[in-house]
Amino acid sequence: MKDHLSKAIVDGIRVYAAVTTNLVDEAAQRHQCYPTATAALGRTMTGALLLAANLKNKECLTVKFAGDGPLGRVVADASSDGFVRGYVEQAQADLPLHEGKLAVGAGVGQGLVSVTRFTGLKEPITGSCEIVTGEIAEDLTRYLYVSEQTPSSIGLGVLVDKELKATAAGGFFIQPLPDVADSALDQLEENLKRIRPVSAMVKDGLDANGIIGELFAGRDINYLETVDLAFKCQCSKRRLEEVLLSLGEADLRSLLDDGQAEVTCQFCSEKYCFSREELAALLQVSLKLSEKKE
C-alpha cells in the first residue's frame, strides 16, 4: 500500500488519517535508527504530516521535540502537499522496552515541544509547550490545546520488527468544528476509549479511509480527499555549499588541507563529497565575501 492521507467530516468533526509505513521505514533506513528512534521519529513525522494537512498550498511546518532523553532532539518538517523529512539526534540510542513497548517517552525525556508554521507571507510563527509524556501523540494534542487553543485528539503508532524494519505506521487527527453537537462529541469520546492502537489497524491492512471508518463506526462519514505521502528532503549540493561557506575561512582552509570533505545532510543522511578543487573555489568565494564585508 502506498503512503497516503485521507480527510473526512463526520457530524461536525474534522478527521484526518494517514498510513505512513513506507516513509517511516525509509527514514529509519536512511538514519540507521534503532527501534525506539524509529518509533519516536515515525510518530513525529506522521504527526507533522497530519498537522500540515490543515495548512494551505505550499505552506509547511516543523515539529521539534527538544527533550533531555537519550534520543536527543526529534525533528520533522512536513508540507501541505504530503512531503516530510526528519531526523533523531541519537538514532542509535538503545533503550530497554517499557512494559513490553518501545520506550519512546523515556527516550524523548523532559523539555519542550514546538511547532513552527511557515506560511510564506510573514515571519514563521513558533509556539511551544512542555513535553508531558514524550510519547508524541499526547504531547501534540496538549500543544494544540495549550498553545493554539485548539481541542483535538491525535493517535500515532509505529511497529518495528526484529530486522529494524518499520512494518506498520500511521495516525489520525480529530478536530471538532465550531458547530459540533455535544452528542457527537460524547459518542466520539466513547469510540476513542474502545479503539485499538492505530498501528494495529495499519498492520491489519486498513487504509486511511478504513481507519476513519473504525474511529467513527456506524456514523455517516463524508469522505473528502486523499493525498499521497512521501519522504522527501530539499537538500542539494548547492545548499550544502552554503553550509560550508557559513563555516568561514579558517575551517574551509583546514578542510582544504585534508584534501576533500564529505558533508552529510542531517535530515536525510545523504552524503555530498567536495573535491579539493571545489573546496578551493569555495574558499575563494568566502574570501571575496569577507572582503565585501570589510
Ligand code: ZN
Ligand atoms: Zn537531505
